[in-house]
Amino acid sequence: MYPEPGATAEKEGIHAGIEFPDRLSAWRPYVLINMVSSVDGRSSSGGRASGIGGRADRATMRVLRSLVDAVMVGAGTLRAERLNLGLDEPGARQPLAVIVGGRGAMPLERQIRPGGQATLLALPEGSPSDAGTNAGRAEVLEVPGSGRGRVDVGELLARLKTDRGVDLLLVEGGPSLNRSLIDANLADEIFLTLAPKLLAGQEAAIVAGGAIETPRSLDLVSVHSSAHELFLRYRVRDPE
Amino acid sequence: MYPEPGATAEKEGIHAGIEFPDRLSAWRPYVLINMVSSVDGRSSSGGRASGIGGRADRATMRVLRSLVDAVMVGAGTLRAERLNLGLDEPGARQPLAVIVGGRGAMPLERQIRPGGQATLLALPEGSPSDAGTNAGRAEVLEVPGSGRGRVDVGELLARLKTDRGVDLLLVEGGPSLNRSLIDANLADEIFLTLAPKLLAGQEAAIVAGGAIETPRSLDLVSVHSSAHELFLRYRVRDPE
Numbered sequence: 451m452y453p454e455p456g457a458t459a460e461k462e463g464i465h466a467g468i469e470f471p472d473r474l475s476a477w478r479p480y481v482l483i484n485m486v487s488s489v490d491g492r493s494s495s496g497g498r499a500s501g502i503g504g505r506a507d508r509a510t511m512r513v514l515r516s517l518v519d520a521v522m523v524g525a526g527t528l529r530a531e532r533l534n535l536g537l538d539e540p541g542a543r544q545p546l547a548v549i550v551g552g553r554g555a556m557p558l559e560r561q562i563r564p565g566g567q568a569t570l571l572a573l574p575e576g577s578p579s580d581a582g583t584n585a586g587r588a589e590v591l592e593v594p595g596s597g598r599g600r601v602d603v604g605e606l607l608a609r610l611k612t613d614r615g616v617d618l619l620l621v622e623g624g625p626s627l628n629r630s631l632i633d634a635n636l637a638d639e640i641f642l643t644l645a646p647k648l649l650a651g652q653e654a655a656i657v658a659g660g661a662i663e664t665p666r667s668l669d670l671v672s673v674h675s676s677a678h679e680l681f682l683r684y685r686v687r688d689p690e
Numbered sequence: 691m692y693p694e695p696g697a698t699a700e701k702e703g704i705h706a707g708i709e710f711p712d713r714l715s716a717w718r719p720y721v722l723i724n725m726v727s728s729v730d731g732r733s734s735s736g737g738r739a740s741g742i743g744g745r746a747d748r749a750t751m752r753v754l755r756s757l758v759d760a761v762m763v764g765a766g767t768l769r770a771e772r773l774n775l776g777l778d779e780p781g782a783r784q785p786l787a788v789i790v791g792g793r794g795a796m797p798l799e800r801q802i803r804p805g806g807q808a809t810l811l812a813l814p815e816g817s818p819s820d821a822g823t824n825a826g827r828a829e830v831l832e833v834p835g836s837g838r839g840r841v842d843v844g845e846l847l848a849r850l851k852t853d854r855g856v857d858l859l860l861v862e863g864g865p866s867l868n869r870s871l872i873d874a875n876l877a878d879e880i881f882l883t884l885a886p887k888l889l890a891g892q893e894a895a896i897v898a899g900g901a902i903e904t905p906r907s908l909d910l911v912s913v914h915s916s917a918h919e920l921f922l923r924y925r926v927r928d929p930e
Binding site for chain 1: 727729730731732733735869872873880882884886887888889890891892893895896897898899900901904905906907908909910913915918919920922924926
């Protein structure tokens with residue numbers, strides 16, 4: 451199967467022009483999770499995800515962002531490194547940035563690179579008013595909590611769909627947010643960049659581990675490669 | 691790149707007839723590591739690796755075993771589940787089975803399924819004489835220790851090459867043995883079956899995590915698929 455003449459990334463970019471199911475849910479966005487991991491399953495190195503993928507991974511991330519209405523990350527990912535959740539091209543239609551906050555402070559000013567992008571900070575109802583430090587950079591959206599000082603991700607998704615018209619949502623981690631979505635059966639597709647590395651660190655997998663294993667089956671939709679990186683697209687099957 | 695007409699496993703089996711570099715080391719075997727993991731990087735489920743891969747994974751494991759002179763596993767893998775490290779076909783040339791033991795007891799009688807296969811139990815020099823419980827099932831090979839009650843894997847590989855003529859060695863984990871080999875720059879290739887699952891358990895990655903991250907780069911050699919499983923072959927690059 452590999453190598454093939456068509457094996458490398460096309461000029462227009464991996465995943466450019468891909469399609470999604472017609473019948474989207476009426477109450478929530480269709481949810482794509484995009485992650486990079488090493489061959490030994492580490493999704494970060496030295497606490498950051500940004501060093502793992504190569505140039506094609508960054509290009510693929512931008513293609514996916516260009517397809518969706520909103521890009522979401524969890525608080526831990528925001529705290530771990532300085533982010534830009536938008537598109538670089540001047541004049542591009544920027545997806546809405548959504549940060550899922552919890553109990554801790556959210557250093558938006560320091561961690562979000564300015565990019566002319568509307569930013570929403572989702573906080574559990576009743577959060578202290580200073581939870582969104584420098585929240586001037588973002589609109590705060592209060593969402594019912596899950597009971598552990600966290601936003602209920604189902605409630606958040608419903609609000610994004612009905613109040614903001616978000617039909618397609620791209621989630622870029624971290625592992626805890628991914629886990630919440632998968633456990634609640636809210637993740638529709640997984641895009642995994644498999645970086646040709648062994649990291650062997652004490653770092654997290656793309657989905658956080660939990661006391662209870664909740665195995666889910668995936669359907670392999672497509673495989674692309676660029677240099678030694680693999681770009682895998684999976685659809686998450688409904689629980690059996 | 692996928693799906694392709696030739697994407698599914700050929701009749702003769704994935705990896706059948708693959709070749710290895712001509713110039714093998716004079717002092718140690720060429721080392722292949724074969725592992726299965728879920729898309730979220732878990733190499734075991736409920737403590738066992740055997741439930742993760744499908745039928746094509748088991749077939750591929752047998753193809754790799756048929757190519758090598760010896761099949762090696764660590765003590766933890768042996769304790770975790772009942773194993774047969776050989777080939778099922780009657781009359782097949784069986785690879786030597788090598789169990790890398792440590793401080794704990796090695797329940798060979800209970801955990802190794804009989805298969806007419808010569809079995810070697812490698813123990814650190816000076817191990818208590820009962821360390822190989824039921825060692826009647828195996829020949830005990832004493833090897834200099836690494837200083838932490840473990841066999842020095844470099845010494846063991848040298849002994850396998852010079853005393854047993856092992857030119858090609860297949861390692862089937864677990865994660866700690868893989869880590870020892872990779873850290874010592876003794877792993878030449880990684881065969882990874884990527885099972886179309888999210889496990890999200892508290893389970894180990896294919897390479898054990900350590901305090902010190904020792905990133906290694908890989909070259910992607912081939913990609914095969916069967917149903918929704920991917921079969922990836924990587925060559926480990928020399929450290930930079």
